Amino acid sequence: MTHSFSGLKPRRLTSVALERLSEDPVVVLEGPRSVGKSTLLAELARAVGADLLDLDDPATQEAVARDPSTFVNGPRPVFIDEYQKAPIVLDAIKAELQGLGFDAPGMDIQVQGDVVTVSGTAPDAATREKIILAAGNVAGVASVQDAITTADAGPDPQFYTVVHGDTLSGIAQKTMGAASKYPAIFEANKPMLKDPNKIYPGQVLRIPS
Numbered sequence: 001m002t003h004s005f006s007g008l009k010p011r012r013l014t015s016v017a018l019e020r021l022s023e024d025p026v027v028v029l030e031g032p033r034s035v036g037k038s039t040l041l042a043e044l045a046r047a048v049g050a051d052l053l054d055l056d057d058p059a060t061q062e063a064v065a066r067d068p069s070t071f072v073n074g075p076r077p078v079f080i081d082e083y084q085k086a087p088i089v090l091d092a093i094k095a096e097l098q099g100l101g102f103d104a105p106g107m108d109i110q111v112q113g114d115v116v117t118v119s120g121t122a123p124d125a126a127t128r129e130k131i132i133l134a135a136g137n138v139a140g141v142a143s144v145q146d147a148i149t150t151a152d153a154g155p156d157p158q159f160y161t162v163v164h165g166d167t168l169s170g171i172a173q174k175t176m177g178a179a180s181k182y183p184a185i186f187e188a189n190k191p192m193l194k195d196p197n198k199i200y201p202g203q204v205l206r207i208p209s
Helices: 012-023 037-048 058-066 088-099 125-136 168-176 179-188
Strands: 051-054 078-081 108-112 115-122 143-150 158-161 204-207
Touching (some): 037 051, 037 078, 115 125, 125 204
Parallel strands (some): 051 078, 115 143
């Protein structure tokens, strides 16, 4: 019996990775050499409409090293192949936070590989949550270690991870019980959100209490 195949057989890891991308702002794909990580990454990027950067390419690597902030700012998620070859892109987090207005005196940001540690004192719980969101939504960050203190801790924060097909009004309906409350979510996520119609899968949003 003869079997004919067209294209590649779907990977079992694809659905797992897509599920993780819907839950976490950053997902790190690791494994041995020559097992198809780059192929899978390209497939995932197409599935979620992300930009794909290949840092094996000397020109791309040089561009990232020259101006890493270019790859931090943007409306769409970014997938980086061989991200460890240009770790300086993570240093752009500090500039990003300052550009968003989160440069409170005494706030310290340390980058160790793909882990960001933020410490210091924030003026209030809302600012603390926005700082964590801004750092966690940067491409290349696997996790954010929160060591920020506030004078008033306030209630436990609620976060929501955007999935395919989501709209801000739909998220408001799910999390706040009324689609008409979407402006409150938009306001709670400024200045990271600049347009209520521009959200993307994998993005983490703060839900106001």
